[in-house]
Amino acid sequence: MTDVKFKKLALIGIGLIGSSIARSVKAHGLADEIVCAARTADTRRIALELGIVDAAYENPVDAVKGADLVILCTPIGTYGPLAATIGPALEAGTILTDVGSVKEAVVKAVTPHLPDYVDFIPGHPVAGTEKSGPAAGFAELFIGRWFILTPTPKSSHEGLEKLTAFWTAMGSKVETMDPAHHDLVLAITSHIPHLIAYNIVGTADDLEDVTQSEVIKYSAGGFRDFTRIAASDPTMWRDVFLHNKDAVLEMLGRFSEDLTALQRAIRREDGDTLFEIFSRTRAIRRQIIDAGQETAEPDFGRIHSPDDE
Amino acid sequence: MTDVKFKKLALIGIGLIGSSIARSVKAHGLADEIVCAARTADTRRIALELGIVDAAYENPVDAVKGADLVILCTPIGTYGPLAATIGPALEAGTILTDVGSVKEAVVKAVTPHLPDYVDFIPGHPVAGTEKSGPAAGFAELFIGRWFILTPTPKSSHEGLEKLTAFWTAMGSKVETMDPAHHDLVLAITSHIPHLIAYNIVGTADDLEDVTQSEVIKYSAGGFRDFTRIAASDPTMWRDVFLHNKDAVLEMLGRFSEDLTALQRAIRREDGDTLFEIFSRTRAIRRQIIDAGQETAEPDFGRIHSPDDE
Incomplete structure (x- = not known):
């Protein structure tokens, strides 16, 4: 493993x-x-009180001064204006990266604002919990989780190696991917699951013939797992859907088509079709378990959260 | 608590x-x-080897002979024929109950086949895991979980009290409900969540531009939680959807309407609508946590399963 050490990290x-x-x-x-x-x-006060940063600034320009690694950790809707603000203040050779759940839109929003001497290497840690804010974080969040790098044609080979070593040191498994392909993969493995979780929780909230207290009381039958996902940060997820619009709409179209077919099978009482679909999905679960991607916890990282202990 | 003890339980x-x-x-x-x-x-051999039953029969008529409590624990599609088979063999005063996830259709399927002297009291434990078979069970599954009784007009008061004591003794919290209302509540809290989990896992399985190994690799972003639900027993769930057709189609219609509205908000890049919906759902999650219905485990009971230990 490369021995990786940065002088100054600006988050x-x-x-x-x-x-x-x-x-x-x-x-x-x-x-x-x-x-x-x-x-x-x-937020600045809490971050300082937690002792996790040496300094906290209101103006990002002050934060990036002299930094050799800058990581954008805000909702992706802020990336464009942020890049325009900090771009001129970044030093030659500084690695700029991010943690956004969408990559093609991020490349488009950030790149135009950067001087040529900045080494922009977009990235995405496939890790998180439904909690938000500086107090919700924990050091073990990235252990055993994938980190996806989506370098641009201008990203340096050296920077890529250094960033790979950085995330590897934090416990992640690092993978490189084309930004557009990343967005398609994450649309189905993350964005659509979040969208339909948000949606069903909203549907349940609007019912007249089933009370909200009944929904809550009997949520263990499956609904509960969806509410956890639907408790994720609203600003972050609004920006994900606004910035991965095409891939999300494409996957959502397929999801809806398939759901209509299931609905039709139920209406026609076509048990064979239902059985065939329900059997097929079971095989995928087995593969996830075989791949070691299954954990007993709803989210791998959560058990380390001080809130849960 | 009533001191409850049956002479012979037939499962x-x-x-x-x-x-x-x-x-x-x-x-x-x-x-x-x-x-x-x-x-x-x-199955009979495994049940005997596990030492969880004193005898195992192929013919249900042999099993119910002399039983004062009979519980139907097969997929609900089998209930009608089963009731016709065992009905004449049941003794006077025997309590017949079940564990099916749908109740109105069960009442309709079972009642006509029963002699008047049988005390039929339908029920539903809101508990389970995605695993199947006699080896997957564990004694703690019902602890802290709801058990919903949906008595018919003919169910006896005495039988109701005895069955309540029985499930309470196993650790459940017992609630009584009208069968039709049960089916509506469970449609939104359990059946629709299962249906859309099955559906998205099926959608992901059919993609050409994202490989199955990518779906599995990056499933931690949300998809994984759905695959667990979508690994549930196909026969049981086929029967749930065939027998709770009306309530499921009603709830599915609402879900699809809401999803279309979300899709429209994404297409129009209407961030305010997305933010409003995503914020609202977060509040419901808080209520589930406040109601003590949240556990760190994906399914309360699973941690007790010998397979997971």
């Missing part, structure tokens, strides 16, 4: 992911100095 | 639920004798 945003990075970087000694930028005074 | 079917009942009844001494009926020789 733009210090929510669940940003604060988890700060904790993990500190735990593994991956940077001499960790600073953050956060919009609200409250 | 018709000894899968996940039946075998969990057998284990729990044995652990709490709720019956002098426990027998089961199972179609296949293999």
Whole structure:
């Protein structure tokens, strides 16, 4: 493993992911100095009180000064304006990366604002919980989880190696992917699951003939698992759907078509079709277990969260 | 609490639920004798080897002989023919109940076949895992879970009290409900969540531009939670959808309408609508946590399963 160490890490945003990075970087000694930028005074105060950053700034330009690694950890809708703000303040050779759940739109939003001497390497840790804010983070969040790098044609080979070593040191398994393909894969494995979880929880909230207290009381029958996903950060997810629109609409179209076929099978009382579909999906579960991607916990990382202990 | 004890419990079917009942009844001494009926020789052999029943019969008529409590634990599609078979063999005052996830169709299928002197009291434990078969059961499955009784106009008050005491002794919280209302509540809290989980796993399986190994590899982003639900027993769930058709189609119609509205908001890049919906659902999650219905485990009961330990 490359011996990786940055002089100064600047985290733009210090929510669940940003604060988890700060904790993990500190735990593994991956940077001499960790600073953050956060919009609200409250967030900056909490980050400082938690002792996870050495300094916290309101203005991201102050945070990135002298930084050799800058990570965007805010909702992706802010990336364009942020890049325009910090771009001129970044130093030559600085690695700029991010943790956004969408990659093609991020490349388009950020790249135009950067000087040529900045090494922009977009990335996405496939990790998280439904909790938000600097207090929700924990150092172990990335252990055993995938980190997907989606380099642009201008990303340097050296920067790519250094960033790979950085995430590997935090416990992640690093994979490289084309940004557009990343967006398609994540649309089906993450974005659509979140969308339909948000949707069914909303549907249940609107019923007149079933009370909300009944929904809550009997949620263990399956609904509960969806509410956990549907408790994820609304701003982050709004931005995901706005910025991965094409892939999400494509996958949603397929999902709806398939659901209509299931609905039709139920209406026609076509038990064979139902049985065939329900048997097929069981095989996929087995493969996930075989691939070691299954854990007893709803989200691998959550058990480490101080809130749960 | 009523001191409850049956002479002979006959379990018709000894899968996940039946075998969990057998284990729990044995652990709490709720019956002098426990027998089961199972179609296949293999299942009967396993049940006997596990030591959870005193006898196992192929013919359910043999199992119910002399039983004062009979519980139907097979997929609900079998209930009608089963009731016709065992009805004449049931003794006066015997309590007949079930564990089916649908109640109105069960009442309709079973009642016509029963002699007047049989005390039929339908029920539904809101508990389970995605595993099947007699080896998958465990005695703690019902602890802290709801058990819903849906008595018919002919169910006796005495039988209702005895069955309530029986399920309470196994750790359940018992609630009484109208069969039709049960089916509506469970359609949204359990049946639709299962249907859309089955559906998205099927959709992911059919993609050409995303490989199955990619879906499995990156399933931690949300998809994984759905695959667990979609690994549930296909026969049981086929029968649920065939027998709760009206309530499921009603709820599915609402779900699809809401999903179309979300799709439209994404297509129009209407961030405010997305944010509003995503914020609202977060509040419901909080209520589930407040109601103590949330557990760290994906399914409360699973941690007790020998397979997971």
